Amino acid sequence: MSYQVCDLRTTERWKIFFRDKNVWLAGLYVPEFTHRNEISLLEKHDAPELFYLIDGNANLVLGSGDEAVDVPLNKNQAIIVETWHNAYRPTGGLGLILVIEREGVKTEFKSVKEFSKCK
Numbered sequence: 001m002s003y004q005v006c007d008l009r010t011t012e013r014w015k016i017f018f019r020d021k022n023v024w025l026a027g028l029y030v031p032e033f034t035h036r037n038e039i040s041l042l043e044k045h046d047a048p049e050l051f052y053l054i055d056g057n058a059n060l061v062l063g064s065g066d067e068a069v070d071v072p073l074n075k076n077q078a079i080i081v082e083t084w085h086n087a088y089r090p091t092g093g094l095g096l097i098l099v100i101e102r103e104g105v106k107t108e109f110k111s112v113k114e115f116s117k118c119k
Helices: none
Strands: 014-020 024-029 041-045 049-056 059-064 067-072 078-081 084-088 095-102 107-111
Touching: 059 078, 084 095
Parallel strands: none
Antiparallel strands: 014 024, 024 095, 041 084, 041 107, 049 078, 049 095, 059 067, 059 084
16 A cells, blocks of 8 residues: 655645656645736646635635636635636735645736726
8 A cells, every 4th residue: 555645744845745757736825926917927827727615715816808806715615727827815814725736737828907807
């Protein structure tokens, strides 16, 4: 029997704790931003990305077309993203997020200013 126990605690911005032979990876993400207006870029990958809030508070900023919206992450709820995105911790405290994504994704970046309708 083979298994691995992973510590899901960190204060680092990004910490990969498991890789499956260049197929997928699991990491811990603590957004560096504490307010939406600190975010200048959204990113988009060439594959879906799963976000799951482990502890604290965090919001995703999702962009599509000319609109960007805030989507709060809630415990017991995963959000799978295939659009422009970034995140922040609205209360300034810990916002610890589990991220699962394909290994070696290609990433594009776009200025938040390109999303003229921000809600």
